[in-house]
Amino acid sequence: MFPLLSRSLKQIPQRLLPFCPIRRTLATKLSHQQKGPRVQDWILDIPAYISFRVQGIPRYPAPNPKNWRIAEEWLRPLQPHFDRYTSGSVEDAADHISAQGGFTQTSSSEVVQDDYFDAQVGQVLLRGRNARQNPLVYLALKKKDWGMIAWIVRVITEQPHFRHDDHLAMTMEPISIKHMSNLPQPATASFNDLLAQPLFLEMDQPPQSVTEVANRSSALSSRIQIQRAAINTVLEFLGQMIMVSYTCKNVAKSQMFMDQVLNIFAILHHNSVIPDLTYRSMKNSSESRLAPPQYLADLYQPMLTAILDAEWNIYQEHPELATFSSVAQVEIPGYEFPAHNNPKRILPYCHGIWLELLLWICLRGHWMHAGGSIIRMINSTKSPIDWKSSSWRKWLPSSSDDRCVIPPGTISTEVLNSYVEAMIDASATSSSISGIKEDTLIRYMQHAKELLHKDQTAANSLEWERTMSRYLISKDLGTSNVKILKASKLISDLIAKKHPTETSTKDDGLIEGEIRDDTELRGIPLRLLTLALEQGDIVLIRELVEAMELQRIVTGSHEFLKNLLLCVCDSDQYEAAHDLLFKLPSGPLIIKDHYQEPELAASLVRYAVSTSNRALLIDILKPAVLTNLPQSKSTLALLICQIETRRWSAVLSTIKALEDGPSGDWQLRAFVILVKEVLTLQGKRSKSVDAGTDTAGLAQALDALSLLSIKMLQASPRQSEQQRASTYTVLGVLASIDPEWALFCASALRGAKRTLAQNKHTHVITSLSPDFMAVLLQGVANFGGLEAVAHIWQTWCIPQTSQGIKHRAALVAHFRTDSEYYPENWLLVDFPSWAKIRYVGKMQPSLSMVRVLLTQDLLQPYREQGENSSVFKSLAALLGWDEKMVRKHLMQGAEPYKPWALVEDYRRDREEEREDAEDGAE
Known part of the structure; x- marks a missing residue:
């Protein structure tokens, strides 16, 4: 056994041994005279362990499973663990893991993970997070198994499935130790042959971004997502443990939690999870809003030293070896850390510093869900000291004190504003932030707002208001009602009755006193109401208006009030619209101030007619207003509303009230629509069993039509020949329907005798817009069916010859301009004796006219x-x-x-x- 160990140690370059505690660990194991498979398995893992300590990544694939018993023994309990986790709770799953052999801290560094085991462990955290039970929190607070927590973090972060998209190559790539087993090997090579091959040094490959690795197989892309989501859970767990340490009343227990937090930081640092430029080389970074504050750059060396201390100690299995300490364990000159659960005032137990670092890690690494959850936990912590926000510039040394005093329970306003701005930017570009829903995003922003408002400085409040303004203005127009309401509650403090004013500005950029109201902030309520207007929800508009004091906000916004009135007039919720427009304080006064706006007046006229609001109609149409008000839009809206609702007495009253007003295109449009409604009414009357149905209404409608036609035919200096010819054309079409309508038109022409020439025959060029002709054809169809339409078509329209097709295909109305007239196109006039009006030319059909013919009904x-x-x-x-x-x-x-x-x-x-x-x- 020992020759094998000696041969493995000889393969380790001497200059690399100081970088890992392999010698002390080896001496300890040999001194205990460990024998059997335990020592052999540990010896076989020496190359992987060395590579893991230097680079954090296993450098050679697993050999044949037949020759690697330890991997098989380690992976055997994995499947039953997942089966139990699927059907059981998080506590049962954690208990099952702890009960398995080889899952302790002593063996965590002595195994090489399977290719997909890290994804399986990541799934454990993801399923626990979806169940709102973080397995890491359970293991820390109830089981107190920090060894297993460290093992889980190692498994998740060791495999290099991703690199940060902002990862910058350092001046010197780290040297990694790779085993010769990376090279092609014979199929019959044994494990001892692989182990006997020497190690060699090789420069590591350049880091790859998420975009590059995402182009690989879908399985690898899925593993990348699982790994990032699992790391997101780990970072959220770190924030929660820092808050637990902060609220702990036992100092020793609180410091134990912080020691374990630093151990997790050490693993993340060791495996290159912490993004670049988070706490390193900050002095060379750009002064942007996403750059961490300067004091983190100044504390770079002590913080890195504290992490390295934890990294050294975490790999020691015996207390006598985990005694390494550094300058991070004593007071740092120039800095005064809070004494809360930190009697010695040293950096490793300063909760605010490490929480700030963790938030910047989440921000720089795009783990926004973890960062938002940490902000929520900070804002929800109420004891023993409420957390607040403050600008880190206030902590800098002053003239009276040359120390940087960091207050307890304080987070910098810079990191909060950076989070809000990052969320706004991602929301404006419609990009997903680690799968965060917009409702969750708004909640995170609300917690950031509450923390920012705990700092009572006006500059901080103004910064939040402007940030939220950019968020609301950048939102997509399709925002749902629920999100709008949530956003309105989110900024309710922005809509105050009194806007502050600017007083003074200090040299350091901090503004004292109150800030002057600016247009960007006043545009927030209008933006919310505009989103509601686009959805046409009058009830929601009413709720927003009542919350935002419409009478104060829209005083100078004609454009918004115009859109509001148009939305009200086009909706069927007249009761809610009436409350919105007239029951609010000073609402009618604001509307009265906008009577002179043509489009607003037209909208109000439509609303007044639809709701039978006679007082509003009298105010709009009174002579003092009409003298300065262009009548085209308002009068057209009035007449069309009255005609479509068939309020014939009101139509007569409106035409008589405007009898002395100027003529215009509005009269022709209203005239054509009135003709259509009268023809439709006649058609229904003729088809009804009761011939006396609505006889009085038909008589009033004919009287209104006669009165309006006479007004249109009367000569006016501003009436063009085109308008006069169009009027004659409408009367000619009506006269060709049947003799009754011919007598009606002759009577109308006799009433307007001033417009006729004294000779017996008057020639009029056929001139009428195809859209108006389509309206007339629709009325004729309602009156006499397809036969009547065919008769009008043959009399007044050009047949669809090849020449006609050419013009119609171009959608251009074509009129013959020669002297040809048709015998059937004439109109008798009793002035002073019978005379004829002859029409020159015919109309070219358009799509709107043909569509009337092809109507299904x-x-x-x-x-x-x-x-x-x-x-x-x-x-x-x-x-x-x-x-x-x-x-x-x-x-x-x-x-x-x-x-x-x-x-x-x-x-x-x-x-x-x-x-x-x-x-x-x-």
Whole structure:
């Protein structure tokens, strides 16, 4: 046995022996005269142990399982452990692990892990965290098995499945000892042959980022995620143990917890888990918000020494060997650490320093879940001293005291603001932060806010407000109602009745007194309300408005009030909208101040008509307001609302009130919509069994139509020829429906006799927007069905010839401008004797007009008649298309109808006919 040990020791370079405690450990084991498999197994693991101590990574794969009994014995209890963990509790799982042989601290460094064992151990922590029971906390507080905790941390962190994406290569790569078994070996090589091969030195490979290793197999990517999540649990456990040590009333017990925490820090440092530039080389780092404070850089050497002390002691199995100490165990000149559970005031037992370091480790390594959980624990700790926040600049030496005094139970505001900003940046880019849900993210930010507000300085409060403002403004527009409400509660302190004012500024950058209100902070409530507006939830808007004092915030925000009113008018929750607009303090006064805004007035008119708010309507339409208010949008909104709700007496009153007002496009739109509603009402009346249904309403509607048509036909200096021609075209379409409508239009033209020429014949160019014509066709369809639509189409629309298809395909309304007029297109006028208005040209159909023809409700009665119906022949003649093509499209019953498919088929058929004709000519 001893020759084998001697041969293994000879393979270790002499200059590498000081880096590991192998000699002391070896001497201790030999002095105890250990014999049997225990000594042999320990000797066989010497190369792996040396490599583990120098680099932290096993450097050679496991040999054949037949020759490595210790690996087989170590992995045997793994499967029953997982079976018990799946069906049992965390306590049962931990008890089962502790009951197995080879799972103690003495054997943890004497085994080489299986390729996937670290992932299996990581799954233990993840399942425990999902069950809200951290197995590490159970082992520490109840079982007090810190050896097993250290073993779990080693297993998780030894395998180099990842490197930090901010990992920077040092000036000299660490030298690692690799075994010759890395080289290809014969299949018949025994374990003794592998062990007899010498060690050699080799520079380590450059570190790889998470992005590079993620491109490997899915199994490796899954192991990377498991390892990062497990390390996240370990870091969270460290924070919890620091808080337990801080709240412990027994000084010796508190210091024992801190010793164990430093042991875990040592393992993380040993296995390169701690990111670069966390506490090293801070003086060369950039002055960014994500850079740790300066005092950590100044304490770099003592902190690293304390970690190395723990790293030395953790690998010793006997107390007489774990006595190494350094300058970290005594007072450090220039620094005064708190005496809470630290009578000697030394660095290893200063809870705030190590908690600050742990938070920066989580931030730099992107373990945001662990960092947020630690912040939550800090804020929830109430005894014996409440934790608070303070800027580390206050701890720097002053003129009266040349020492850096670190107060007890204090965390720096810099690390809290850095966490909030990192969460904001990740949320703004829609990236996932270690799988943190947004609700959890908001809770972490709320705990950070409460800690920041424990520092009563105005500068700290302003920094938080601006940080939260950036968070709210950067949120996605699709935020749910629950998240908005949580965010509103989160910033409720920002919406105060009085905004502070700036007083003075010190040379060191700290602001005393109060801070002046700025637009960024005042934009937070408006941003929340805008998110609610985009969702159209009036009830949520009402809750936010009541919490945020809408009458004070939106006084100078016309844009926001306009969006609010538009949302109210488009919603059906009129009761909630009424409370929102008029029952809040000074709400009506704010709305009254915005009567002069055209779009706001139009929205208010729609709301007043929909809710029968006569007082509001009178205030908006009174002469003092109308003299300065453009009428296009407000009057159109008023008339359309009244027409669609069929309040004909109100329509008559509105038209009479605006009789002296200017004319415009709004009149034509309202006129066309009124014609459609009257035609629809007539169609329902003719189809009803009771012929006297709504006779009074129809009479009032006709009176309103006659009054509005006369107003439109009266000459006005601002009325263009195009508007006048469009009005005549609408009357001509109505007159061609039936004789009754022809007499109605003649009567309307007689009432507006000033507009007509004195000759017997007046020529009017056919001019009407295709959208307006589509509205008219819809009314005609409601009045007389498809036959009436076909009649209007044939009379006023150009047949779909090849020339018509060309213009219609381009979606351009085309009107003939020559002197041609059609005998059927004329309108009789009794002024002073019968005269004719002749229309020149026809209208080019548009998609909106064709869509009216292909409406399911319009064609359903004809489709039910079967293929022998005359509708196909009529439509074919109407559109100028082939009857078979029309029959194919209409009988297939496909929904929705696609009129452009008819056009494409027609164009394709015509192109094929033209090609055939050209081929025949050739």
